[in-house]
Amino acid sequence: MIGARVAHRIEVRGTVQGVGFRPFVCRLGRGLGLDGCVRNDGGVVVVEAAGSIEAMRALAARLRTDAPAQARVADVRVSALNGSAPATGTGFRVVRSTRRRPAGTGAEVGLIPPDLGTCDRCLTELFDPGDRRYRYAFLNCTDCGPRATIVDALPYDRVRTTMRRFDMCAACAAEYADPADRRFHAEPIACPACGPRLAWHATDHGPAAGGHGADALAAAEALIRRGGVVALKGLGGYQLVCDATDEAAVARLRIRKHRPAKPFAVMVSGLGAARRLAHVSAAEAALLTSVARPIVLLAPRPERPTAGSVAPGVPRIGLFLPNTPLHHLLLADLARPLVVTSGNVSDEPIAIDDADARRRLAGLADGFLGHDRVIRSRYDDSVARVVAGRPSLVRRARGYSPEPIGLPVAAPEPLLAVGGQLKHTFTVARDGTAIVGPHTGDLEQQATMEAFEANLARLSRVVGVTPRVVAHDLHPGYLSTRYAAALPVRGRIGVQHHHAHVASCAAEHGVTGRYIGVAYDGLGLGDDGTLWGGEVLVADLVSYRRVARFGRAPLPGGAAAVRRPARMALGYLFGGEPLDERSRAAVLRAAAPFLGRLPEREVATVRRMVAQGVNCPVASSAGRLFDAVAALLGLRDDATYEGEAAVALEALAGGHPAAPELPWRLVTRDDLIVYDPTATLLALLEALRDGTDPGLLAAGFHATVAAVTVALCAEVAARERLRTVCLSGGVMQNQSLVETVVAGLSGAGLEPLVNERVPGNDGGISYGQAAVAAARIRMDARG
Incomplete structure (x- = not known):
């Protein structure tokens, strides 16, 4: 009957926390004339609403079609609302979050949104002298700002982030409570009156001048102008920053960081500045300006003004755009490209704790530009490129991790894949969801191993995955393999290194049947006891057969x-x-x-x-x-x-x-x-x-x-x-090689696939292990 009133409970799963989803639902419900509420419930958004049949149908449909840009709606479940329905005329509102399960034990995988680069509207405010957040280094809204790096627990609310120590002022509280404001329930909301602030700390060989706020920023900028190196506290860890046009400054940073030749990434103010340093295609421009703000590998211009030692003897230069208001301020004030690299000595994990950073980076930096917002999780900068017209990750970290990736064969029970030894990542998975942890580095360093264990413990707790099965490489000498052997789990699944490589490519493209896998890399232990690295396999997600090699x-x-x-x-x-x-x-x-x-x-x-x-x-x-x-x-x-x-x-x-x-x-x-x-x-x-x-x-x-x-x-x-050919392995990061191979395979009537959402190098090994383990568990369960 037209006009009849119905009441429904709607559960929305996916990446729906930290992306402005509850404010979106609230505005949608009010616009449709519904009564009810929306809340976070563990890792799920729950809507309880009543209204006309037409309005309720529209609500369920538009939760998918009109969701915020950074949301990833995986499932919308509608059921009758048990108990009393919202009364007519009571309106629609956001209510306090609930927790459907104790951390780490429930049936839902909690999904943490990745950090989001500064949006255009916040950027306008940042440089508007009439705005109350003018030149405030920590402004954000529901469309941008820190997420994964500040979360302590789910559901995602301010009280469960490192922002809870900052009490909102009256103006911020009013914005936070106003459904018409774009900062409605923006959990990291802040302003100069109530939020984090910058602080300057000089080293023994740096200038003593500085202080807080604008004075701290001015001290850091003055040091960079004079050729110094600044340790800057970024979103996911400390970074080392210097003038990319100053040869002496870049050379000094190389000596201090023990990085004689590996290229440095360069941050530039915008697309125009990027095009002065490199050739930028339309696809590469889209990648540079995406909300993830990755470092993008680009063909350099020979006449670029950067110092020669920034990226010596390499075919591509890594450029990226500012990803926080603080970086925007630095680039605008200094008006030059900046080297922005990980805050560590080469091969160590990046520093996130203030005291640890001052201890470890004191010999590398001439001064510290820090702040009092705590970084809870370590996230290095992501690295990406465009291959055959499509974006492809080289390092999956800030801006991408821990966004979930689907598993083509669902894991019947919670599992952990511990990855390899180099370019290390781990993956936790349950059902059809896999979460690849951020890039850690090379496990040969004890500090990196400790960072891996800390990241794993924290991410598993927050997303609610307690693994019962662990997947690992076959190499007994890998520290990740030894870690897996010591875990108290129900089962362990060894996955051959190159099978994991090609499976990572197949799985992210949803391939579940047989395919040809080409795995070219440095070294991995084969099932015959020799070292492999130039392999052609016939494989599926469960098994493989080696058919060709170098x-x-x-x-x-x-x-x-x-x-x-x-x-x-x-x-x-x-x-x-x-x-x-x-x-x-x-x-x-x-x-x-x-x-x-x-x-x-x-x-x-x-x-x-x-x-x-x-x-x-x-x-x-x-x-x-x-x-x-x-x-x-x-x-x-x-x-x-x-x-x-x-x-x-x-x-x-x-x-x-x-x-x-x-x-x-x-x-x-x-x-x-x-x-x-x-x-x-x-x-x-x-x-x-x-x-x-x-x-x-x-x-x-x-x-x-x-x-x-x-x-x-x-x-x-x-x-x-x-017909399907999955190309993976570290050698496939050779742009010239992989694009020639892709063109040749296509010309031969085959269907080439390359890694896109997970790296083709060892950074994608853990996802491949998880896909193989899930498929094997499923096969065993079916007998």
Whole structure:
């Protein structure tokens, strides 16, 4: 009957807290003439409303279609409202939150919204002299500001964030309570009268001037103008900031941070400033200006005004836009690009605690620009790029984590995936929801391991996932594997490293059937006890079968060969897999100039090590082959960070986009198709000896690996009747390589997929482990 009154309870699941969802529902309910209320209930938004049938139908539909931009509505459940319905004419309002479960025990996965970059309306206020928040470094609204970094517990309310220590002034309280105001229930709401404030702290070798508020900001800016380094307390941790155009300042930061060559990220004031430093496509501009505000890897302009030591010898420069009002103020006042990098010594976790930051960063910074808002969770800056026209994450952290990612096969019970060893992340999952924790770093450092354990304990508690099963890498020496072995859980699931890589790509694209997986990376333990890294698999989410690989070579000295690409090159020359003995002898002759420029003692020692098999584990690694080629071309004999040699090789190849392939061949060994790199290395060395441009050879090597990959996939696809190809692994972060491979596979009639929402490097391993573990548990449950 038209006009009949009904009363419903509506539960909304997804990322619906910290994104202005309750204010949106309140305005929607009032606009539809409904009576009732909305509240947070654990990790769920609950609406209890009464009104006409038409209005209630519209409410349920518009909760999905009209939701705030940063909300992710996963499910809307409508049921009859038990008990008394809201009385006619009582209106619609936001009411106090409730908790449907004790933390860590309930049936719902609580979802924490990621931090949001400053919105345009707040930015207008920031620079409006007539606004009461003019130049206030902590302004925010329901559309922007801190979220994940300040949350203590769910449901997301001010009393359960680190903002609870700041009592709202009358003006802020009025905005917070006004449904028509965009700060209605903006939990981090603040102003100069009642909110956090800046503070300046000088180091022993920095200026003593400073104070609080505007004076603190002025002291920091003066120091940067004079070439100093400032430790700035950002959203998810401390950052080190200096003038990106000052060569002496950047060089000083490199020395202090123990980071001799790895590129620094540069923050610029806006798109116009970014375009003065790099080429920016429409897709890259959209990524730069997205609310996540990631560092975006861009092709640099040769005439850019930044110091040469900002990003030496790399094919792309990392640029990002200000993500907080404080960063906006710095960029506007200083009117120059700034190096903004993690507040740590290289490989340590970033500092978040004030006392810890002053202790650890005292030798790196000339002064500290801090504040009194506590950072509860550590979130480094995210790194992204555009691949084949689509955004793809290289490091998933601030702005993206802990936003949930779906699992194509739901986990029947709560599980934890502990990831690998490098570029570490972890994933907690239950049902169809996976939450990838923020980038932690390399677990080889004790401090990083402690940060991982603290992040995991806190995130598990807040989202309410107590794992009963843990998934881990097969490598027994990984600290994450050892951690998994010590956990008091019902079960443990070992997941092979490269299966996890390709599964991470398949899972995020919703692939549940069989596919071809291409995993190119540095090293991972194979199921045969050797080290893998150049693999083609036929896989699904439960299992895999290795069908092709790269030719093997020894790593003289093990990890020493990773740090010294010249050693890796010697491994290929003296001990490459004997797939073609005649070519191998020719390779040694052609390598005479390379051998002649290395220390004679090192060459002799490595030759003996390889001959005797002493500390020379063999690997079928694409990453190590890139390292070897970089050394043979004279680019890098030593690497100061992971992937440095391969990055230099890609940069050198950049000037020759149409280089011809070098010779290559495929052979069959033990029912596997094997790429024998011997012919490729021989042609490269002979051409180099004959005076061919090394850049042309670097580009030709890239073209060769791409052609080999397409050929391998085409043969496997025909044999196995498959079309989908999932490309993953750290080597696939080589932009030139992956885009050439994607184009080649598409041209061959195949469907290439690359990682987008989780990194293709080891930062995506934990998500892949979770997807595999969930599928295996489900299969076992079905018998």
